[in-house]
Amino acid sequence: MSFNSLGLSDALLKAISKKGYTTPSPIQQKAIPSILEGKDVLASAQTGTGKTAGFTLPILQILSQGKQLSHRPVRALILTPTRELAAQIFENLKEYSTYLDIRSTVIFGGVNQKPQVAQLRNGIDILVATPGRLIDLQNQGLISLSKVEILVLDEADRMLDMGFLRDIERILKVLPAKRQNLLFSATFSKDIKKLAMGILHHPVHVEATPENTTVDAIIQKIYPCAKQKKTELIIKLISEGNWKQVLVFTRTKQGANKLTEAMISAGIKAAAIHGNKGQGARTRALAGFKDGTLTALVATDIAARGLDIPLLPHVINFELPNIPEDYVHRIGRTGRAGASGEAISLVSPDETVFLRDIEKLVGLKLPKEQIPGFEPDPNASTEPIKPGQGRPQRNSTPKKPKTDNKARSNNSFGPRRPSQNNDRRSNR
Missing domain, CATH: 3.40.50.300 (P-loop containing nucleotide triphosphate hydrolases)
Known part of the structure; x- marks a missing residue:
């Protein structure tokens, strides 16, 4: 199968060819047509499967073919757990939109917000964001999400692991009820499935590899x-x-x-x-x-x-x-x-x-190899590591760190304690 068979526009195919890609990955083959049809998608895809292009390409096509508004409100919102992933998705968007009249930008904590705000004021079509900085800017009245047509939750499992569930719920409350939803996750715990049920409407389920499996190579x-x-x-x-x-x-x-x-x-x-x-x-x-x-x-x-x-x-x-x-x-x-x-x-x-x-x-018994001189003491305790570094309770809501910034009030997201580094949870 080639990218030409997925229903992508000539402008996108030209950008894909420029990057040297000819054959779509399995997740791209399965996800892109469904997204282009406007369906909600629940995707099981690990990092390295090509999942980012699996949603950025169809989003770019949908927005480029839609009605363009002069002030360019945010029409697609991509939420990610970490700065690095947010920056990577933004670079992906820039490369694939080379021949399109689509603007995108990225916002995350840990850096000065002024350049990010300047980009937003100029008008953008696609926003890539980590939850903390997004909520902070919305609380300041610096961004509106009222025109969002497509929502992407990327690496949703990691966002829940990092305690972003409440932030996601706050963000969902200010988004239009009518929108397309795409949820990508490497694993599907009970919490992820519960989240998906509350967001997605009759989703198409696609997967690149079986759940929780490791790469054969x-x-x-x-x-x-x-x-x-x-x-x-x-x-x-x-x-x-x-x-x-x-x-x-x-x-x-x-x-x-x-x-x-x-x-x-x-x-x-x-x-x-x-x-x-x-x-x-x-x-x-x-x-x-x-x-x-x-x-x-x-x-x-x-x-x-x-x-x-x-x-x-x-x-x-x-x-x-x-x-x-x-x-x-x-x-x-x-x-x-x-x-x-x-x-x-x-x-x-x-x-x-x-x-x-x-x-x-x-589902594997991993092979063991003993290096002479580094053998563990046969009498050493096999008890798990000390409390504080041990296994978290899976059914509990991860605790959020205390913050030291002055809380803002009267905002549409409800009470929150923002910090100067709004994505501190994403940076462990």
């Missing part, structure tokens, strides 16, 4: 390791393997910083990316990782969500995630675009429960 390995020897082992793997690019996941921001410092001391060019890093530092770290200046990028789960790193050869779980679905998201960073990839997990005895849950989710 990824070689997965487990290295049992004493907890205190993990840093030494990861340095050994990178140095002796002469790896040029490796994405490393830690469970906490503090852990990411500590591991990065140890790598740098060992002569490995590394940088950390997490919520305590400013947007400029995060952007520089990602750019350096992509261009080869950095060998290792050490990230927390949420900070890495939405990162677009093509042909990534290695992913290392320095610590296993508490939530098994996050393992699928992590290793899905490699093995893309037909290339093979390797996902290695360093597992200490106190992560035994996490490993068991992951194997149950993916």
Whole structure:
């Protein structure tokens, strides 16, 4: 199948050809025709499946063929959980709208709002936003969502994990009741299905891969390791393997910083990316990782969500995630675009429960390989990690962080405590 068979306009086909794409991915083949028909869509798609083009292309076509208003109100709203993903979607929109009279912009927290407000005042057709900054600007009366025709919730599972449910509900209240809704999620928990039922109307369900499965092209390995020897082992793997690019996941921001410092001391060019890093530092770290200046990028789960790193050869779980679905998201960073990839997990005895849950989710007994000198103590406790870093209660609403900014009142979203960094939850 070619893009020509999906019903896309000549202007979009020209932009697609310019990028060198000829064959749509499975999620694009399934989602684009349904979206063009104006149907609500519930899509199961992991990062790296081409899902972004799966909704940006048809949205661009629908809006370009619709009635153009002189003041250009926001007609399509794309909500995403993180800054990085929002920026990636915006770049996608810019590239595909090269030959169209469609304006788009992106807004997120952690940066000065003035340039974003200036873009909005000039009039835009498509807005990509993280929930915190969107609510903040709407509370200030700087944006109207009354003309939205299409709503996209991208990576909806992650938005719920990060505690954005109440923000999503506030935003939904000010959108027109009559609109097209598109929900994309890598996994479908009970909470996601409940959210979808409240938003979507007779949706078409499409999926690129079966729920909660891992990519076949990824070689997965487990290295049992004493907890205190993990840093030494990861340095050994990178140095002796002469790896040029490796994405490393830690469970906490503090852990990411500590591991990065140890790598740098060992002569490995590394940088950390997490919520305590400013947007400029995060952007520089990602750019350096992509261009080869950095060998290792050490990230927390949420900070890495939405990162677009093509042909990534290695992913290392320095610590296993508490939530098994996050393992699928992590290793899905490699093995893309037909290339093979390797996902290695360093597992200490106190992560035994996490490993068991992951194997149950993916339906595989992951192969183990013991590296001499790094064996865990056979008498070490297999109890899960300490409280505060353990498994969250799945049926509870994630707690929101306290904020220190002066609350604004009399707004259409109801009471909220905005902070100077409105997307703090998205930056762990």
